[in-house]
Amino acid sequence: MAILQAQDFSERSPLYPRHVGARLGQLGNAAVVAGYGDEDESAQLQRCALIDQSNLARVGFRGSDAAEYLRARGYRLPERPNQAQPQDDGCLVARLSQSEYLLLGSLRDAGSRIQQEEAGWQLGDSANYLLPRQDSHAWLLLTGEQASEVMAKLCGVDLRAEAFPPGSVAQTSAARINVIVINAPQGELPCLQILCDRASASYFWDALLDAMAEFDGRAAGIDALL
Amino acid sequence: MKIMPCPLNGPRNISEFTYGGELKQMPDPQACSDDEWADYVFNCDNHAGVVTEWWLHNASSYWFLAERHTVSDEIIRTFDPKELFDRRVDFAQPAARQEVVA
Structure with missing residues (x-):
């Protein structure tokens, strides 16, 4: 099998130069980090x-009219702002205000449903x-039992499970940049979906890895999620 | 750090917010004088006491109103602007200016 290179794809993550030593896989029309090395990363993710x-x-x-439009497209919407609602196909809908929704794609369909929503919208x-x-935005996933302790080093909002249960959304500042944090566990795996300014992704990636170091946290790939 | 209660996001560090100036009643742009308009756009009351101000929560780009005491810096209340702005303001098309011929 030919080894994939991020440079072979026109769409690249702002973080692709940071994925040194990663094994890449294909995700739709882009490359994504499948893993580092050949070992199973499930324990690392946990x-x-x-x-x-x-x-x-x-x-x-x-x-x-956004809520009505999305309901007609088959999405279940969160009842209140700053809540997220997982969909049956793995997509996630976060409500950011009374009338704003953020749709996050699923790895299961390589994001194609959400891609079609963007391509199919007409004024x-x-x-x-x-x-x-x-x-x-750049989109990071922080996984594991230590996720809220990592965030406590960077962020003023209490993101522990008692105060920030699954389905919660926080729009706040972490490591001094604006972020959207969503508690969206995948099965038994604790997961914080984090969206930040795309131009600041490289800085934020390092800040997170630095905060994770004391918990033996590492960068990982999507293979262990699937 | 000082905490401000955001009506949308709850209590947050004051460093997450940006000040947006005093809440002022907009004069009718068609009927008011240039002085009244300049006063609305540029001048502040700078009142010592409880004032109503615009504030922005940066991370969610959400504008809201806060009642704050400018002497003690105590935040008395924050609320969604819909409490005051409950109907759409439509601006009349300004009359076409006549071209000045030199």
Whole structure:
């Protein structure tokens, strides 16, 4: 099998130069870190790991008719702002305000459903406006039992499970940049989905890895998630 | 750190917010004088006491209103602007300016 290189793809994660030593896999039209080395990373994920999901599709919608539009497209929506609702196919819908929704793609379909939402939207008479998020944000996944302790070093908001249960969303500052943090466990695996400014991704990646070091946290790939 | 209660996001460090100036009543842009408009755009009351101010929560780009005592810096109340801005403001098309011929 030919070895994949991020440079072979036109869509690249802002973090691709940081994935030194990673084994890449294909995700839709982009490359994604499948793993580091040949070992199974499940135990690492359960302890403390950081995964770059920036090449997975995401998009936002805003407006007084956005909720109705998304319901008609088959999404179940969170009842209140700053809550997230997992969908049956693995997608995640986070409600960021009274009238704004953020849709995060699933690895199961390589993000194709959310990609189609972005491609298929058209400006019409209804107040439902597209918010492209692919090139504005980077998307990281912090996994493991130590995730909230890692975030406690960087962020002023209490992200422990008692105060921030699954389905919670926090729009706040971490390591001094704006982030959206979503508690969205995958089965038994504790997971914090983190979106940050794409241009600051390299800085934030290092800040997270530095905070994770005391918990033996490492960068990992998506293979152990699937 | 000082904590501000955001109406959308809950209590947050003050460093997550940006000050947006005093809440002022907009004069009718068609009917007011240039002085009234300049006063609205540029000048502040700088009142010592309880004032209502615009604040932005940076991480969620959410603008809201806060009642704050400017002497003690105590935040009395924060609330969604919908409490005051409950209807759409439509601006009339300004009359076409006549071209000045030199």
